[in-house]
Amino acid sequence: MLKVGILGGGQxxxxxxxxxxxxxxxxxxxxxxxxxxxAHLCHHFTxxxxxxxxxxxxxxxxxxxIAIEIESVNEQALEKxxxxxxxVYPRPAALRIIKNKIAxxxxxxxxxIPSPDFVITRSPxxxxxxxxxxxxxxxxxxxxxxxxGVQVIRSEKELSKAFPAPSVLEKMVDIYKExxxxxxxxxxxxxxxxxxxxxxxxxELNLLDYQLSPADITDDIKARVEAISLDAVKGLQSxxxxxxxxxLDRKQNVYVNEMAPRVHNSGHHTIxxxxxxxxxxxxxxxxxxxxxxxxxxxxxxxxxxxxxxxxNGDADYQGLPEALQRGNVFIHLYGxxxxxxxxxxxxxxxxxxxxxxxxxxxxxxxxxxxIRTKK
Ligand SMILES: Nc1ncnc2c1ncn2[C@@H]1O[C@H](COP(=O)(O)OP(=O)(O)OP(=O)(O)O)[C@@H](O)[C@H]1O
Ligand SMILES: [Mg+2]
Numbered sequence: 001m002l003k004v005g006i007l008g009g010g011q012x013x014x015x016x017x018x019x020x021x022x023x024x025x026x027x028x029x030x031x032x033x034x035x036x037x038x039a040h041l042c043h044h045f046t047x048x049x050x051x052x053x054x055x056x057x058x059x060x061x062x063x064x065x066i067a068i069e070i071e072s073v074n075e076q077a078l079e080k081x082x083x084x085x086x087x088v089y090p091r092p093a094a095l096r097i098i099k100n101k102i103a104x105x106x107x108x109x110x111x112x113i114p115s116p117d118f119v120i121t122r123s124p125x126x127x128x129x130x131x132x133x134x135x136x137x138x139x140x141x142x143x144x145x146x147x148x149g150v151q152v153i154r155s156e157k158e159l160s161k162a163f164p165a166p167s168v169l170e171k172m173v174d175i176y177k178e179x180x181x182x183x184x185x186x187x188x189x190x191x192x193x194x195x196x197x198x199x200x201x202x203x204e205l206n207l208l209d210y211q212l213s214p215a216d217i218t219d220d221i222k223a224r225v226e227a228i229s230l231d232a233v234k235g236l237q238s239x240x241x242x243x244x245x246x247x248l249d250r251k252q253n254v255y256v257n258e259m260a261p262r263v264h265n266s267g268h269h270t271i272x273x274x275x276x277x278x279x280x281x282x283x284x285x286x287x288x289x290x291x292x293x294x295x296x297x298x299x300x301x302x303x304x305x306x307x308x309x310x311x312n313g314d315a316d317y318q319g320l321p322e323a324l325q326r327g328n329v330f331i332h333l334y335g336x337x338x339x340x341x342x343x344x345x346x347x348x349x350x351x352x353x354x355x356x357x358x359x360x361x362x363x364x365x366x367x368x369x370x371i372r373t374k375k
Contacts, residue, residue, distance in 0.1 A: 001026045003025075003062070003064050004025050004028065004066070004286060005067070006027065006028070006038065006067050006069065007065045007073045008029075009033065009036030009038035010036065010313065012265075013042075015263070015279050016067070016279050017038055017041035019279035019282075020281055021197065021226070025283065025346075026043050027043050028044045029046065029131065030050055031050065035337060037114075037334045037335045037336060046208045048057050049054050053074050053076055056078065056081075057075035057080060060078070061086075062089055063081075065089065066086055066087070066089070066302075068079065068261075068345065071099045071261070071325060072142075072143065075102030078091070080188075085132050089238070089285065090239075090240040091236070093236075094236035095236070095321065097259055098258075100141050101144075101168045101258070101314055102149055102168055103141075105118050105168050105170075111231065112373045114254060115255050115256045116137075116172075117171045118168070118170040119168075119169050120167075120168060121169050122166050123204050124162045124163075127153075127169060128152060128159055131169075131258070134153055134156065135144055135152070135174075136152050136169050136170055136171055137151070138152075138161070138168075138170075139168045140163050140167050141263040151163060167290065173247045173249050174249050174250050175247050176252075177198050178198065178199040178201065178245065179248055179249040180197050180211075180243055181196045181229040181243070181244045182265035183229055183241070183243075184242075185238070185240060186239055186242075186284070186290075191230065192294050192365065193229070193294060194278070195214035195295075197269070198217050210366075211269065212303055212358060213270075214296060221254065224254045228256060229256075231258070232256050236261065238264070240263075241267075242261055243266055243267065245257040245258050254257060259260070261314075269300040269301075269311075269349045270294075273296055273351060274297060275297060280292055283329060288303065296349070298352065299355065300351050302347055302348070302349050302350075303347060303365050305369055305371060306312055306341075306342050306371065307340045308339070308370055311340075311373045313341055314337060314339075315337060315338065316373060316374040316375075317333065317370040319370055323348065323365055323369050326365075327352075329348060329365065330344065332346050332348070334346050339356065346371075347367050350365065
C-alpha cells in the first residue's frame with residue numbers, strides 16, 4: 001500500500017481522508033492541533049508545524065507521496081523530499097509560484113494570462129505613490145486566507161488601510177460574477193475539467209454565501225473560462241488538483257483572480273453532485289489510476305455553515321432534522337468542537353433540477369441550520 005501524507009488537518013484534509021478509505025492507501029497527517037478535523041480519520045497522526053522545515057521533512061521522509069490541503073507549508077522541505085524521491089502534489093516549484101501573490105501575479109503577466117493589472121508594494125509609503133491606481137485591492141503577498149489579507153482601498157482617504165508588508169495592489173474589477181474552475185491533471189499530463197461554478201458572496205463577512213454548479217454563463221464565456229484556466233494550470237507543470245478563481249466583469253472580460261494547487265472549497269459539491277468528486281479524483285491521480293468522470297449528476301448549490309454571530313464556545317448544531325427532511329440535502333460537519341462567529345463549521349449541498357429551486361433552498365437552509373453554543 002502506498003503511504004501518503006497530507007500537510008494540514010482541516011476540513012479539506014478530512015474530506016480527502018473520507019475518500020481515501022475507498023482505496024489501498026495508508027494515510028498520514030501532519031498538523032499542530034490534535035483535535036483538528038482530520039485527526040481521527042487518518043491512519044497515523046503526527047503533531048507538528050507544517051511551516052517548519054524539520055517537522056515537514058521528518059514527516060515526509062519514508063512516505064511515497066505528499067499532498068497539501070493549505071498553501072502555507074514549508075516548501076524547502078518539500079523540495080528536498082521531492083529530490084529524494086517522494087512524489088509531491090503539487091510540485092514544490094508550482095507551490096512556490098502560487099504561495100506568494102507577487103510571484104503568482106508575475107507568473108500571469110509572463111504567460112499573458114488575463115488577470116487584473118497590478119503593482120507591487122513593499123511598504124505603506126509606496127502604496128501612497130499609487131493614488132492614481134485607485135480604486136484597488138491590496139493583497140498581502142503571503143499568509144492571507146478566506147479574505148483576511150485582502151483590503152479594498154477605494155480612495156486616497158483609505159490609504160491608511162494598506163498592509164505594512166510586501167503586497168500586490170490590484171486594480172478593482174467591476175465584478176459581474178465570480179467563477180471557479182477545477183482542473184485535474186494526472187501523472188502522464190492527462191487533463192480533465194469540472195463544470196465551472198459560480199459564487200455569490202456575503203458582503204459583510206467577505207465569505208462565500210452560496211455557490212451554484214454549473215455556473216450560469218454563456219457557452220462563449222464558459223469556453224474562455226476553460227481555456228484561460230487550462231493555460232494557467234498547464235504552465236505549473238505539475239500533476240494534481242487545481243482550482244482557478246476567475247472574475248467575469250460587466251463587459252464580459254474574464255480574468256484569473258488566483259489559483260490554489262489543491263482540493264478547494266469551490267469543489268465541495270462534487271462529493272454528491274458529480275460522478276467523481278475532487279477528492280476521489282486526487283486519489284486517482286496520486287495512486288496512478290485513470291482520471292474519473294467530472295460530469296455532473298445534477299445541478300448543485302452549496303451553503304457554508306458558519307458559526308452564528310455572538311456565539312463562542314462548544315458548538316451546538318440546530319435544525320439538522322428539519323434540513324435533512326428536505327429533498328436532496330446533504331450535511332457535512334467538519335468536526336470542529338469550538339464555534340466562533342463566522343467560522344466555517346461545515347457545509348450543506350443541495351441537488352436539484354433548476355437554479356431557482358437551488359437558490360430558494362440555499363436561502364431556506366441558511367435560516368434552518370444554526371450553529372450556536374450549547375446552553
Ligand atoms: N481585483 C479585484 N477587484 C474586485 N474584487 C476583488 C479583487 N480581488 C479580490 N476581490 C474580492 O476579494 C475576494 C478575496 O480575494 P482573493 O481571492 O484574492 O483573496 P483570498 O484571501 O485568497 O481569499 P479566499 O481564501 O477566500 O479565496 C475575492 O473573492 C473578490 O470578491
Ligand atoms: Mg480567493
